[in-house]
Amino acid sequence: MQNKEKLFDQLFRDFKDKLFRLCYSYCNNKVVAEDLLQESFSKIWLHLDKFKKECSYSTWMYRIAANTCLMNIRRHKNNPVIFSEVIADSANSAPYTEEPINELNRAISTLEEIDRIIISMVLQELGYKEIGEVLGITENNVGVKVHRIKGQLKKILEKKDYNG
DSSP states (O other), X not given: OHHHHHHHHHHHHHHHHHHHHHHHHHHOOHHHHHHHHHHHHHHHHHHGGGOOOSSOHHHXXXXXXXXXXXXXXXXXXXXXXXXXXXXXXXXXXXXXXXXXXXXXXXXXXXXXXXXXXXXXXXXTTOOHHHHHHHHTSOHHHHXXXXXXXXXXXXXXXXXXXXXX
């Protein structure tokens, strides 16, 4: 039991911020994101003994958090999803203004659930291989989906005259 506690503590320290950003990207509400994070880590704790090491801990944990968020989205279907925290966090190396970020948030919020999950993980700089493992699809399929999602976002932004 002590090894489980040590492992859990280490995983929590290593992944709490990344998983929080993932959760926050779904709800744009700190309190709800904290609840989703707590629910995700509760599931991680509950199933830690059953982890089969068929993938990395990070992939497994992202899968749990993504599924937790998806279930929350399905429970609260009418709430818009805003990705400002994820986008701002992934854009800290390049200068940006608030308005293009807001426009991209609006465009992302119109995507299907699975596409929002994929683009959220891309914005968090997860590799295609890991995204594929989280979602249970091939790396090539992730690449195709990301290309399609970028095309959708471009059309949405052009249609709404968001391209400035």
